[in-house]
Amino acid sequence: MQSPLRVMIIDEKAERAASLEAALAEAGCDVVARLVTRADLQDKVNQAQPDVVIVDMECPDRDVLEDMSRITRHQPRPIVMFVDRSDSESIRAAVQAGVSAYVVGGVQAERVRPVLEVAIARFNEFQSLRRELEDARSSLVERKVIERAKGILMKHRGMAEDEAFRMLRKMAMDRKMRLAALAREIVAAADLLQ
């Protein structure tokens, strides 16, 4: 039997890294290090001797890893980026998920492919969770500010509620603005005049 693939994870989001580690362990990998980037990455790679490095694309240290792509005296095990160069789909999937992977010292591509797939899946999951949270948060905030703008119009122009809302909507359309953005301006202006 082949020994398990040794994987290093570089990700500043601890929760995501932990979840990825669990998923990789389940897939039979040995996670040898989990780093939140920083100094001496090359030394860390040389110490931990991973076969694969999974790295968050938002981590600036990617450029440090790219420097390890050549055999030198200091760099006996070169690393290559793990995407099949002809496979645009896998490049796109990894970029969209925000994850990148490097293979250290010539491990076979077939063994590494599932690792990248697990990583892309986990990164995507976190991305959609975050988006949902953001959407929920912003729609709540937006509803509140639209209510306030409506209240201001009702008070100052003596309008009924649905009339005030229709006026807001028309103003937004005329100015090619989002309703919430217009509401924010009205609220800001009213605050200024008070």
Place this chain on the structure above:
Amino acid sequence: MKPLRLGIIPLSDCAVLAVAKEKGFFRRHGVEVTLSREVSWANVRDKVAAGALDGAQMLAGMPLAASVGIDPLARPLITALSLDLNGNAVTVSTDLWKRMVRADPEATTKRPIGAGALKKVIEEDRRSGRPLLRFAVVYPFASHNYELRYWLAAAGIDPENDVRLVVVPPPRMVEYLEREAIDGFCVGEPWSSLAVQHDLGRIVVTKYEIWNNSPEKVFAVSPAFAEERAEEHRALLRALLEAAAWTDAAENRAEVARLLADERYVGAAEPLLRASLSGRLLASPDEAPLELPDFHVFHRYAASFPWISHAAWLLLQMIRWGQMTEPIDVLATARSVYRPDLHREAARDIGLAAPATDVKTEGAHAGAWSLADGDGGTIAMGADLFIDGRPFDPAKTVEYLAESAVSDLRVSLDALAARNG
């Protein structure tokens, strides 16, 4: 229509893109653009390849390395516009500077300062069995890597064996220097100025002094984008050319510094950015600033033009330092990536002069000179000397490599000569 997405890296030389956006040059040419601040050069490259970005600020060597297939992704890129000349500096730690001054006081007083004093320090270290000095650059295919190596090699220092070169992201350079994880670096502004301001380092030599008016960043796109969306690409080039002219004007530099201070761009203190942008660089905390009017050149001296001779020189550095293992036809490769033809079309659209020739001898002009623009006019050009006085004739690529005393060739010169007849 969906806005075009262009990538930038937080450095002073994202200026032309930032100005094109903020001062309305993109809009004037009918293109809506969003700029995306990226954290690494690798990201910029991958996102352009995957279509997540339509174009980006890149190191001049990046589209070349990508197209030759020696970077990790190996997806071709093209460029029709250079974003700037010069703009970098080599900084050493205060400690190392003191050792250099002790080792050779004379070699550290006259500008441009060569690496002769550093060589003496390296020899001292070797005699006493100390570890190699560490210097950082920002990316393997960065001009910083090549100019630092050029400066070292010109003094007989072998960058492969006499020092250790590492990669550190620009915003972390100063922190690495402070932790003594590195002894020096070559980086774009404002990071050298920041090291000097905190009294952690001293600027020894500028990129301008290593090679006057040398290529730095380019605006790169995928060949598919340039072909399938040629009109939009051309409009982007027109906008960037006008933005470059605006950015270059001395009277606008203070506003450029103000723009770049914003978190969406460089996110550094305005006075720090203003220093090098106004051509006054503080090399040492206890000296008057250096007057370097050409520290950043965004447009004059045909700075926006994608010179085939610049591309050829960069490709030769990749060969010289062992990044290439297969022989290539240097000029043909340069021409497939650098696209002066597309540049001229866009320049003509807005009545802007462009050089009539694609190639010039580099290192042949000690001062101002002028160049025909193909329309009966002339373009004022700047100096283009190398620190060691060696000229580069793009017609003699193999001879140029053969004459480079220090190198780490992994391609035989014979094989190269066979491809470059």
